[in-house]
Amino acid sequence: MSLLQVEGLGISFGGVKAVNDVSFALDTGKIVSVIGPNGAGKTTLFNMISGVYLPKSGKVRLDGEDVTGMRPDLLAGRGMSRTFQNLQIFHEMSVLENVIVGFHMHERGPVLSDLLGLPGSRRRSRAAAEGARVLLERVGLERAAEREAGALSYGALKRLEIARALAARPRVLLLDEPAAGCNAVETEEIDRLICEVARTGVAILLVEHDMKLVMRLSDTIVVLDHGEKIAEGDPAVVSRDPKVIEAYLGAGTTEALHAHG
Amino acid sequence: MSDLLQFLASGVTVGAVYALVALGFTIIYNASDVVNFAQGEFVMLGGMISVAGVAAGLPLPLAALIAIAVTAAIGVALNTFAIEPARGAPVVSLIIITIGASIFIRGVTQIVLDKGTHRLPSFSGDEPLHVFGATVLPQSLWVAAGAVAIFVALWLFFTRTLTGRAVLATSNNRLAAQLVGINTRFVMTLSFALSAAIGALAGVLITPILPTSFEVGISLALKGFAAAMLGGIGSPKGALTGGLLLGLMEALTAGYISSHYKDAVAFFVILAVLFAFPRGLYGSNPTERV
Amino acid sequence: MLTVEGLRSRYGRIEVLHGVDLFVGSGEIVTVVGANGAGKTTLLRCLSGVQPVSGGAITFRGEAMTSVPAYRRVARGLAQSPEGRQIFTNLSVEENLRLGAFIFSDERVERDMADAFAMFPILREKRNQFAGGLSGGQQQMLAIARALMGRPACLLLDEPSMGLAPILVAQIFEVVKALKTLDVTVLLVEQNAFGALSVADRGYVMETGRVTMGGSADELIADPRVREAYLGM
């Protein structure tokens, strides 16, 4: 059984089916990418899987357990973590604190102990802070740790979100366009980071429009168009699928991709 | 039957008062997300300045016009000297500025005008109209008509004019508004002028029913705020409905249940409505995507 | 057309632009590339007048812009599609576009809107939907279309290709090229440096608040430092 299984998931907004009957599976340590034109339903799919939206139909299974429509915080407790296409930053907190919040599941404790500042509470905070610094280093933001998060540039915020998502020590990690706003060199760093994370056994679901990144990283690619799955398979196959080329890649891109290898 | 009608008449009278105040909140809110706690003071100024004008021997319409103009100018001054300089401050800080402004305006009114309670003469006399055994004062009709007229004007403004759209755009995203060429400063000035003018007009209309004094603003603002939230803040339709509903609930409760708890019942209903409609009856509900 | 001299800007007490010099000739496409946090967005914000300038000068069509308020710059022909899209989420797609043409009230607005819909058909489909419900890429299209509604003489694009599907990225660069034929000057900030330099006439490289390199697009593409730092080659 796969770690994450999506079965016939669907939702509509005002009568328009944003996602319709989408199924796929994701295994430990694997990277599955979801691609598709703008408005295909990728983010919406993420929102359903992570419990932000309640699906109209279909099921999400985590480790075989039905977690459809479960609250995001409970899902987080079961090892699901994500980043957002529309950045969701705690603007008034420091960069470091943003990441510490990512550790919430591991650092939380009784309210009373936090109020009284008992040693246990302080210990948990300290441990989380240490972990957070390590993560900031991994995404290259260690120098910004004490800055107010709202003052970072766009690209830096994207990386901050990744660090925060990693802090939860997820089993399933959903990344929505992690490389948007990063140049080729910065994208390569993110590429490396994702690889490393996958290697530690985290299942990664990736939405990204940077095809080079997608092709290089993905074990499997799921292609959505108008909310429907139109193709699924390994990168080489999918990228040559005429339906995919027509709906998404465009002729030029495919050539470029294969030219670069 | 005639009792019910009387209660309804009372409810509409009071409701129209609340609606007039609630309508005043809409423009500034729509331009800046700020609930202007000085709105009640605008209403008070409308009444107090008219009273002063009439006492000085001016005919009522002229006194009313002057009151509206002066109040609008005060609204503009509030924006120019207090809100605009704090641009970029969090919304709560702006709200506190409006609270400060309301205390300030009250203080100045008490010095410049007086501390007394005053009434304006009714526009069309005090001879009650009889409708199926219920009685209505002509002034109630003036107030209700005023509320409806302002509602229509606001509704047209926000749905039919580009300036109205610009107001909405300014609060939705001030940066973007500037980038498309909207003079957001002017939009704010306009909003404060219009809100203040609406408040003052409300004050003129209601003072024959509800005597005015430098301190009436607070309780009016409180009820008007509740009404606006009940209807959904920012929506002219919501302000009108919310105001009328609140007034009717109070009157019917006083009539049929208990006058001791009429305000309590009104607030209970507000809570109940908000549980069903978390953004009021007509509040917009555009959720941000993530 | 657009000249920037010694431009300085700060957030609070922290200066992030330390004297930027660049110019954009009439009808040119000029691109600015740079790492995260280099100050590209800040530069464009200064040009549009939504970010206070603490030193230097901006001249646009021979006129000093530095103290002209933001909304007037739009009327002078300077429009921007900003970073993070900044659409009016509570208003409909059509209203967003109409506000893009806020300063105009002629019938050309309708034609421009038709053009915008032709460029991004999905927007026509969603014209009555509130813009906050659009997908990320759709919002990006809306932001670009809205900037074009302002009939700019000079268009400032902040990462227009961000979040767009490859097929649309190609289209955006086509649009940029097409604008040149319409005599619209473009200042393009892009992370997709390769794409941007391919359509641009000239380019600049920004590093931590300074322009460190400038030249024709071909020169920059060929420059080994640029290739290594921004093109990943």
Added chain:
Amino acid sequence: MRLSSKQSTLLVLAALIIVSPFFFPSNYYYRVGSLVFVNAIAVVGIVILTGYAGQISLGHAGFVGIGGYACALLPVHLGVPPALAVVLGAVLSGVIAYGVGRPILRLKGYYLAVASLGFGVLVAMVLANEGWLTGGPDGIKVPDPGLRTLLESLGIALTNPQFWYAFCGLVLFVGAWLALNLHDSPTGRALRALHGSEVAARTAGVDVAKAKLNAFVISAVYASVAGSLLALQNRLITPDVAGFMHSIELVTMAVLGGAGSVLGGIFGAALLTLLPQVLTVLQDYEHVVLGLVMMLVMIFLPAGLIPSARRLLRGRGE
């Protein structure tokens, strides 16, 4: 560094509480001081709710009222010692906050504000209307907790205002200490996170509804304790302590001082409590100046007294 900011806040606070009396020429100053502390206790609760968690309550005075009336009613009707009534009142407020908070905290922004306002109005109305129990609008007497006499028997003789100054100062210090502990604790961070982005906080594992409820209950307890202390030292409590105006006043204090900052809240409380006392010399112009000061503070220190001042100082250092 964070830790030192907490310690320095506590140090400043302790210094102010202890050193100020050396400059007090009369009991009146102790009285005003103790009122500052009482207000500050309630405001620290608002700081937790509004400053940390970003939830606006315009009904918190309702809890002040509950705490106050608990000290008036429990001793008379149930024979509870007044000092214990403070605790029972706080528990009661917490329980009521829990019950009220569950439904209303689903609302956001102004809608939450108006719902909480409704709660406050209801409390004030019950206190005013049920005269048989509460004494009605003119209020009710509160028994003496006898703590001062207790101290006296231990050889510490204080005047009434001195005693309440010391007692409220102590309670405020403890309250501030707790709130500061919370700020940098996992719970506090979760509150501040949901303030920034609820979805992100959720996906990070924060049970947002519960976190908000925690903040609401905690802040209600602060308000309740403040109400109890006010009632006990005034020996009298009236329904307007639970009124809308008082709720607004508390929020105003918090925002003026700097909503997210404990020290800010305390300074805000001090400012708005002291100002009317200072402004009495201006007679009729008192309100004009009060309004003006509020506006000026917010215009020039938009983040509130303490945070803005801190920002200015820090900026200079760099």
Added chain:
Amino acid sequence: DIKIGAIVSETGPASSLGDPEARTIRMMVEELNARGGIKGEKAKLVLYDDSGDPSKAKTFATRLVEDDDVVAMVGGTTTGTSLAILAVAEESKVPFISLAGAIEIIDPVKPYVFKTPHTDRMACLKIFGDMKSRGLTKIGLISGTDGFGASMRAQCLTVAKSSGIEIVADETYGPKDADMTPQLTNIRNKPGIQAILNSGFGQGPATITRNYAQLGITLPLYQSHGVASNAFIELSSAKNAEGVRLPGTALLVGELLDPKDPQKAVVLAYKASFEKVAGGAPVSTFGGYAHDAMRILTSAIAKAPSAKPAAIRDAIEATTGLVGTTGTYNYSKTDHLGLDLSAFRILEINNGGWKLVQ
């Protein structure tokens, strides 16, 4: 100098009471000093506005006795503020003359606390007496929810039975409500109802009076002493207020008093000087309370062997036969109110003015 302290609610919900009180107190101190002060010493007034908040009132009371070193205090516009002040007065042994109605201020008697206004209970008794004399026994009660209205309501409910009055309707309204027709409709519908009594002050009673006319109710309408001022007639408009009765003090009917009435001179003098300084504001019963309190206080200070609080207290308690606007005060060890029912007069509004009923 002799320092006199005052704490009144010049602003806030009770400002329509507190404002004339403050004006009166200031005016009387000025007059006093113009006359050369007390025993050659100038009086110095320290007046604070508590805006109706008892906690503030307590703070100001503390300030007066601790910081300003006053020898006596007047004030306490509302019962709540009076209760707050009197605690300080008792503790620091500074005499205090309250301007509020509730009986608990002086009952039980507290050594340092006095008051000038009638109690609410007296107002109820006076009104009920007049009703009985007209054969009206089944009445409807409508009260404001503020302190004044609620406290008088409670007293009227208590003494109704013993006065032979049956209260068949009991409604309330908020002090700032715009319309009371539902409540009045319900009262009117009560079978056998003969009269309506409104306990309240401020603008509410005027609204009631207008709604009364609007509904065409013809039952006799009684108002409380809380509205005893010309402002009430103005706000309700003379036509609507015609025939309304209320228990008032001599103050409102100064001109109509029998020339032999000892109050006549006092009342007319106060009225004349108040109207001179008040810029058009008419005299009200509440200003009268303040006037009487100041008269009592200043004459006590004049009589006291020293300007020490305790001596002044004794002198106040010894006050007898002092004619004020409200009545003639006879304080004693057991009576710190010093008035009886005869001080109240039933007034009726007649042609836009006041008429003495008895």
